[in-house]
Amino acid sequence: MSDADLDFLRQLSERQQRPEPPGGAPRAGRGGRGRRRKKSRKGRKLAPLIALAFLLTVVCGGGYVGYTALNGMLNPPDYKGEGAGSVTVWIHEGDSVSAMAQRLKDAGVVKSVDAFVKFATKDTRATSIQPGYYHLRREMSVKSALTLLLSDASRVGRLTIPEGKRVAQILPTLAKKTGIPLKNFEKAAKHPGNLGLPSYAKGKLEGYLYPFTYDPDPKATATQVLRSMVDQFKRVATSIDLEDKARALGMSPADVVTIASLVQAESGRPEDMPKIAKVIDNRIHSPQPWMHKLQLDSTVMYALGKYNIVATIAETKTISPYNTYNVSGLPPGAIDNPGEVALKAALSPASGNWLYFVTTDPTRKITKFAYSYADFQKLKQELARNTGHG
Structure with missing residues (x-):
């Protein structure tokens, strides 16, 4: 009860109990006639009781409101059961538990933010919920909602593209994971101008669909999905300063992407990538013109649309600008889509004079390096033995 309320009750009580003027003199009334209306003793006795009743009403009412508020904090409202219907909720990158709770409440999944936060803070797994789109139901208990958020089965369209x-x-x-028809992606890929490619890509999509884990919007088009992958490439390119470092090396950014794709295709392990990049660099800048032919089987396989590791002698004679057995220097573009490690290796090759390398044990991903042609032949024989062709 406020001070004003207490003051009002006090004045009311005083007026009811105020003593009569001395000598029984009447109070001045209307028209100057001294009259007064006698108040009964019953009325005077009721006034304090009314004031007390009013006070109790206010106090009890405030107590009820306080109890209700406290109960709401201790036992926030929650739905029961696993809910019904279907709703898609987007959990953003960096969302806190309370931010997730608000998104769930706004979507009609949970009944209150407090209920979800209270339950989720007791489960350490809640902090491992990944950003992305989730298929949930309306009016779910917070326990059921959290269970689905922690299940990969409820993820919508999440996909990982390897290096x-x-x-x-x-x-x-992409078509399989998103449900978008393959023909839509093929059509989008034929219009690279809509995909936001960097200018140095010169309209080539190969090399610029960055390998990453994506959570595309369920309503996204094929063009939007491909564009998001190109955007991711550009973010990584900016983070590693690809353009400036390429120019410092006397190369175009597109050349770096091409070399990175060769490194990615030829390497078995990340630690081998800088050494493979150095072999490519040494051969391209060798004073011996015949060394400029990189003779990489991966480029032959790309030209043929195959995925074998070793090219046959007949295959190495394939006529194609991508066949580095016949063409000197780099192929006209990337042969795959490299990751960050391969891009960095292309920008910062290891130190060494190697001119050859062979993945001598493809199963164990072991690559060995050689300085001379004689040692290179020995490595090829080791490969033949390990693959059963020796």
Whole structure:
């Protein structure tokens, strides 16, 4: 009760109990006639009781409101059961538990933010909820909602593109994961101008669909999905300063992407990538013109649309600008989509004079390096033995 309320009650009580003027003199009334209306003793006795009743009403009412508020904090409202219907909720990158709770409440999934926060803070797994889109139901208990958020089965369209995949491999994967028809992706890929490619890509999509884990919007188009992958490439390129470092090396950014794709295709382990990049660099800048032919089987396989590790002698004679057995220097573009490690290796090759390398044990991903042609032949024989062709 406020001070004003107490003052009002006090004045009311005083007026009811105020003593009569001395000598029984009447109070001045209307028209100057001294009259007064006698108040009964009953009325005087009721006034304090009314004031007390009013006070109790206010106090009890405030107590009820306080109890209700406290109960709401201790036992926030929650739905029961697993809910019904379907709703898609987007959990953003960096969302706190309370931010997630608000998104769930706004979507009609949970009844209150406090109920979800209270339950989720007791489960350490709640902090591991990944950003992305989730299929949930309306009016779920917070326990049921959290269970679905922690289940990969409820994720919508999440997909991971590994390093070294070609565009021809990526498009079917995207179609399968997103439910968008493959023909839509193929059509979008034929219009690279809509995909936000960097100018140095010169309209080539190969090399710029960055390998990453994506959570595309369920309503996204094929063009939007491909554009998001190109955007991710550009973010990584900016973070590693690809353009400036390429120019410092006397190369175009596109050359770096091409070399990175060769490194990605030829390497078995990340630690081998800088050494493979150095072999490519040494051969391209060798004073011996015949060394400028990189003779990489991966480029032959790309030209043929195959995925074998070792090219046959007949295959190495394939006529194609991508066949580095016949063409000197780099192929005209990337042969796959490299990751950050391969891009960095292309920008910062290891130190060494190697001119050859062979993945001598493809199963164990062991690559060995050589300075001379004689040692290179020995490595090829080791490969033949390990693959059963020796």
